[in-house]
Amino acid sequence: MISKKILLAASLLISSSIALPAFSADLVCNLNVKNGGSVFGNGTNRCGGLDFSFGNSTSGSWEITNITKSIDRINWIKGCSSGLYCSVTVRAYSANQAEAYIHYVDGSIEYLEGSMFYETGH
Structure with a gap:
């Protein structure tokens, strides 16, 4: 009986130390192209678009979503x-890239990255 308890306790200890932290945050991009253009991947970490405005740039945004743990701080490297x-x-x-480290209150750190690509008719 004692050996079963020891075996059970040891297996619980080993399985709990093997479990990896579950990160769930997402870095998402949203690209805005001019009228008549097309966009793919908005709401993911890789998005792109094409229009024929013959301009040099357009607008977009980066957002960190789906955070389920308390955040201590965010360090943006790019974006x-x-x-x-x-x-x-x-x-x-x-290259229109974003990189960030999320430092959680529990001491864990999560790395997020993404990229946007934009083409125009020039």
């Missing part, structure tokens, strides 16, 4: 400067 949301100017034919 935004602070907060959970920002509007950005998306340059045509350029």
Whole structure:
């Protein structure tokens, strides 16, 4: 009986130490193209679009969503400067990337990244 309790306790201890933290936050992009253009991937971490405005840029946004744990702070590396949301100017034919580290109150850290691509008729 004692050996069963020891075996059960050991297996619970091992399985709890193997469990990985469940991260659930998402970094999502939303790209706005000019009238008559098309967009793919809005609401995901990879979005892109095409229009024939012959401009050099359009607008977009980055947002961190689906957060289920308490946040201590967010460190943006690229994309935004602070907060959970920002509007950005998306340059045509350029790297429009975002990277952020979420530092949670429980001490865990989550890395998020995404990219937007915009093409125009020029």
